[in-house]
Amino acid sequence: xxxxxxxxxxxxxxxxxxxxxxxxxxxxxxxxxxxxxxxxxxxxxxxxxxxxxxxxxxxxxxxxxxxxxxxxxxxxxxxxxxxxxxxxxxxxxxxxxxxxxxxxxxxxxxxxxxxxxxxxxxxxxxxxxxxxxxxxxxxxxxxxxxxxxxxxxxxxxxxxxxxxxxxxxxxxxxxxxxxxxxxxxxxxxxxxxxxxxxxxxxxxxxxxxxxxxxxxxxxxxxxxxxxxxxxxxxxxxxxxxxxxxxxxxxxxxxxxxxxxxxxxxxxxxxxxxxxxxxxxxxxxxxxxxxxxxxxxxxxxxxxxxxxxxxxxxxxxxxxxxxxxxxxxxxxxxxxxxxxxxxxxxxxxxxxxxxxxxxxxxxxxxxxxxxxxxxxxxxxxxxxxxxxxxxxxxxxxxxxxxxxxxxxxxxxxx
Amino acid sequence: xxxxxxxxxxxxxxxxxxxxxxxxxxxxxxxxxxxxxxxxxxxxxxxxxxxxxxxxxxxxxxxxxxxxxxxxxxxxxxxxxxxxxxxxxxxxxxxxxxxxxxxxxxxxxxxxxxxxxxxxxxxxxxxxxxxxxxxxxxxxxxxxxxxxxxxxxxxxxxxxxxxxxxxxxxxxxxxxxxxxxxxxxxxxxxxxxxxxxxxxxxxxxxxxxxxxxxxxxxxxxxxxxxxxxxxxxxxxxxxxxxxxxxxxxxxxxxxxxxxxxxxxxxxxxxxxxxxxxxxxxxxxxxxxxxxxxxxxxxxxxxxxxxxxxxxxxxxxxxxxxxxxxxxxxxxxxxxxxxxxxxxxxxxxxxxxxxxxxxxxxxxxxxxxxxxxxxxxxxxxxxxxxxxxxxxxxxxxxxxxxxxxxxxxxxxxx
Numbered sequence: 132x133x134x135x136x137x138x139x140x141x142x143x144x145x146x147x148x149x150x151x152x153x154x155x156x157x158x159x160x161x162x163x164x165x166x167x168x169x170x171x172x173x174x175x176x177x178x179x180x181x182x183x184x185x186x187x188x189x190x191x192x193x194x195x196x197x198x199x200x201x202x203x204x205x206x207x208x209x210x211x212x213x214x215x216x217x218x219x220x221x222x223x224x225x226x227x228x229x230x231x232x233x234x235x236x237x238x239x240x241x242x243x244x245x246x247x248x249x250x251x252x253x254x255x256x257x258x259x260x261x262x263x264x265x266x267x268x269x270x271x272x273x274x275x276x277x278x279x280x281x282x283x284x285x286x287x288x289x290x291x292x293x294x295x296x297x298x299x300x301x302x303x304x305x306x307x308x309x310x311x312x313x314x315x316x317x318x319x320x321x322x323x324x325x326x327x328x329x330x331x332x333x334x335x336x337x338x339x340x341x342x343x344x345x346x347x348x349x350x351x352x353x354x355x356x357x358x359x360x361x362x363x364x365x366x367x368x369x370x371x372x373x374x375x376x377x378x379x380x381x382x383x384x385x386x387x388x389x390x391x392x393x394x395x396x397x398x399x400x401x402x403x404x405x406x407x408x409x410x411x412x413x414x415x416x417x418x419x420x421x422x423x424x425x426x427x428x429x430x431x432x433x434x435x436x437x438x439x440x441x442x443x444x445x446x447x448x449x450x451x452x453x454x455x456x457x458x459x460x461x462x463x464x465x466x467x468x469x470x471x472x473x474x475x476x477x478x479x480x481x482x483x484x485x486x487x488x489x490x491x492x493x494x495x496x497x498x499x500x501x502x503x504x505x506x507x508x509x510x511x512x513x514x515x516x517x518x519x520x521x522x523x524x525x526x527x528x529x530x531x532x533x534x535x536x537x538x539x540x541x542x543x544x
Numbered sequence: 545x546x547x548x549x550x551x552x553x554x555x556x557x558x559x560x561x562x563x564x565x566x567x568x569x570x571x572x573x574x575x576x577x578x579x580x581x582x583x584x585x586x587x588x589x590x591x592x593x594x595x596x597x598x599x600x601x602x603x604x605x606x607x608x609x610x611x612x613x614x615x616x617x618x619x620x621x622x623x624x625x626x627x628x629x630x631x632x633x634x635x636x637x638x639x640x641x642x643x644x645x646x647x648x649x650x651x652x653x654x655x656x657x658x659x660x661x662x663x664x665x666x667x668x669x670x671x672x673x674x675x676x677x678x679x680x681x682x683x684x685x686x687x688x689x690x691x692x693x694x695x696x697x698x699x700x701x702x703x704x705x706x707x708x709x710x711x712x713x714x715x716x717x718x719x720x721x722x723x724x725x726x727x728x729x730x731x732x733x734x735x736x737x738x739x740x741x742x743x744x745x746x747x748x749x750x751x752x753x754x755x756x757x758x759x760x761x762x763x764x765x766x767x768x769x770x771x772x773x774x775x776x777x778x779x780x781x782x783x784x785x786x787x788x789x790x791x792x793x794x795x796x797x798x799x800x801x802x803x804x805x806x807x808x809x810x811x812x813x814x815x816x817x818x819x820x821x822x823x824x825x826x827x828x829x830x831x832x833x834x835x836x837x838x839x840x841x842x843x844x845x846x847x848x849x850x851x852x853x854x855x856x857x858x859x860x861x862x863x864x865x866x867x868x869x870x871x872x873x874x875x876x877x878x879x880x881x882x883x884x885x886x887x888x889x890x891x892x893x894x895x896x897x898x899x900x901x902x903x904x905x906x907x908x909x910x911x912x913x914x915x916x917x918x919x920x921x922x923x924x925x926x927x928x929x930x931x932x933x934x935x936x937x938x939x940x941x942x943x944x945x946x947x948x949x950x951x952x953x954x955x956x957x
Contacts, residue, residue: 152897153918170583173606174850176899176916176928193586195608352910437587441911456906463876484565486589493869497765498854503589505566515589 155180156449157211157237158190159202160221163504163513164429164445165190167437171446177453181221182211189504190221205229212236219399219452220428223249224293240347240398240452241427248395249427252328253291259422262394264387267333267406267421273326274318279306285332288314290321300364302332333421335406339373340432341388344400344447344457351389352447352457354440356381359404359432362473363511366431368532369469371439371462374524377418380407384420391425400448402430431471431513436460438500438518439467464520468528470535472503474512485514488538492517499534514539567866568593570624570650571603572615573634576917576926577842577858578603580850584859590866594634595624602917603634618642625649632812632865633841636662637706653760653811653865654840661808662840665741666704672835675807677800680746680819680834686739687731692719698745701727703734713777715745746834748819752786753845754801757813757860757870764802765860765870767853769794772817772845775886776924779844781945782882784852784875787937790831793820797833804838813861815843844884844926849873851913851931852880877933881941883948885916887925898927901951905930912947927952 153176158165161183172179182200183191191197200207202225212233219240230243248255256269272278290299301310321327338359345351358373388403405420433444442458503515519531536542566589571578574596585592595613596604604610613620615638625631625646632653643656661668669682685691703712716723734740751772758764771786801816818833846857855871916928932944949955
């Protein structure tokens with residue numbers, strides 16, 4: 132049996148003809164995730180390259196070269212892949228055809244067979260169920276009758292593809308919910324594409340996320356499980372490690388994430404977002420987890436790792452993509468809290484100048500770590516995040532919330 | 545009295561017409577120091593721009609745009625300054641004329657009046673003596689007679705300008721030293737430019753460095769004093785904080801650095817390299833410090849701060865240059881050790897591929913932080929550095945030394 136391209140690469144780095152042997156890693160998509168790979172690439176001497184949506188997207192401001200091309204433009208993907216020793220992603224929106232075309236030219240991590248599980252929620256549910264991973268009760272539904280037959284209300288309807296940050300998700304409280312206008316349209320739209328995903332509405336106690344990195348040769352590393360808080364369907368606050376989480380449940384969740392990474396053949400970072408639920412048992416209430424979503428790339432729930440862990444998710448993603456040994460995922464502080472800076476609902480003129488907020492925020496707290504992504508403000512848009520770490524969770528959380536709210540213009544002092 | 549440009553800027557960030565108000569910081573020189581400013585700029589959303597010596601120097605690989613221009617090319621400096629909201633430096637080699645021309649167009653930090661003390665060692669000695677800062681005994685010497693009249697041997701001769709990393713420095717053991725051939729040539733060369741600097745050869749117990757950042761409005765912050773070890777005149781190993789340093793002497797040295805920063809009007813990072821000496825007194829031996837060199841920019845003795853401190857020297861340099869409030873300089877671990885990766889004396893073919901060393905180094909120690917600068921190998925050249933932190937100094941130091949030596953090809957396992 133001949134060695135896989137990745138095994139060959141590991142045995143013989145010679146294919147990299149760059150000075151010093153340093154490979155070029157291409158990232159399809161120029162958002163903040165690609166942008167935050169750049170500091171890790173700078174440190175390791177890797178050459179980053181971004182296929183950007185436009186000349187001034189977040190990553191194109193700080194990575195050179197950044198050719199322009201859409202994620203579904205086959206010619207652009209092929210030309211990009213030819214110039215990269217490995218290709219990875221800022222998002223999951225590259226069609227399978229593009230993934231396969233690039234894979235004929237270079238190492239693509241994660242590959243199409245893994246990525247499909249982050250692209251199609253029904254494929255994901257089928258595979259996780261096959262692997263015995265705990266999921267919310269779910270069904271494929273092709274029409275209204277199937278939704279009503281699903282049973283318990285409320286029911287969550289999801290488009291299998293194209294959703295993110297709460298988009299493509301609808302909660303129906305019952306047969307008379309006014310959301311049925313949208314639901315009917317979605318059902319019609321997806322009727323000849325396999326239908327929609329229906330899921331039980333899980334009465335969760337909180338949301339958690341498990342972040343792991345896995346390399347093509349199978350090495351894996353897991354960061355501590357975190358608690359995530361959403362606001363309007365968008366990740367807003369992450370606490371690492373998740374407070375008051377029983378070690379057994381943390382171990383269960385980490386095991387779930389590693390089984391998913393291995394079972395789906397994920398390479399790079401995998402984020403597993405789960406619901407923490409409480410079940411009544413004869414022995415009393417027991418906490419458990421149900422997998423909600425998967426992301427196969429650095430994820431908002433892992434931004435805390437830039438300062439909070441020995442190796443950030445961005446560095447380990449690059450190491451995994453190149454099949455380098457992974458770095459330590461040990462936390463660097465007892466508590467690390469990340470809070471997103473979201474574009475304010477109303478962008479007042481005095482807050483157009485985000486930079487001005489630095490004068491107050493930095494003077495107020497010399498220990499806060501600010502990350503802004505170079506993006507123009509739009510209501511609810513992820514403009515950046517702040518991270519604070521320390522020994523006392525309440526203090527750390529208050530500091531991070533204050534800085535993020537001040538930068539976002541939600542508070543004045 | 546009208547506000548200085550910097551004060552105006554602080555009161556009113558409006559001059560920055562960039563999206564979100566984020567300023568463009570220009571760095572003259574594209575070496576590893578400019579390169580390592582990029583991760584800090586990426587996080588803060590600042591736009592970095594580099595005036596690079598060539599298209600593929602260390603910083604030009606990771607900063608865009610990076611126009612090409614020499615540090616003594618007045619036209620290039622002026623064109624560069626026009627596109628920047630603030631200009632700072634990767635080195636101290638921009639002539640005064642260029643500094644003044646740029647200062648008419650934008651904020652230049654540090655300014656010519658401060659920078660001259662890092663450019664001219666005689667000007668530096670005169671000013672430090674005036675400020676009452678402890679220095680080795682020194683004299684300006686114009687001819688051989690003056691060197692011999694200086695007194696105690698050995699004597700250290702230095703060219704006032706143009707020296708770095710041990711270059712431009714000569715130690716003469718006595719009137720018959722064979723180094724006199726070079727010394728006579730230097731004396732002749734500098735005779736009509738004010739002569740050379742002669743200094744006593746200090747029998748130091750070790751070398752220390754104090755790193756501070758100072759902003760135009762006068763805020764200053766100091767990192768812990770570090771111990772530095774040179775190899776062939778080049779910084780090789782840095783331990784933070786300096787082991788076995790009496791708190792009183794650390795405070796004295798920090799005070800010396802802050803007095804120099806204030807007295808010379810330094811803005812940005814200032815590194816003060818000193819000799820630790822032991823003097824005999826009636827009460828027994830007493831440790832003291834004598835200032836050796838100054839650098840007005842991020843410095844090799846501060847690379848440990850990337851992982852080892854809440855705010856790295858690169859982030860605080862940018863914050864100081866923009867007159868933003870400075871970040872915390874608190875250490876993040878009991879011990880942090882940085883070891884330089886220096887180009888091997890003989891570059892064997894098998895070590896041409898530096899990247900290959902990652903397979904071993906990263907597998908051997910998942911906690912080591914590797915930084916390589918994208919530079920081609922030359923014997924003795926600073927190619928990168930590694931940083932390790934932890935609770936036990938001996939372990940931390942052994943880990944850092946092993947990783948650096950392996951990457952540099954000095955050891956095989």
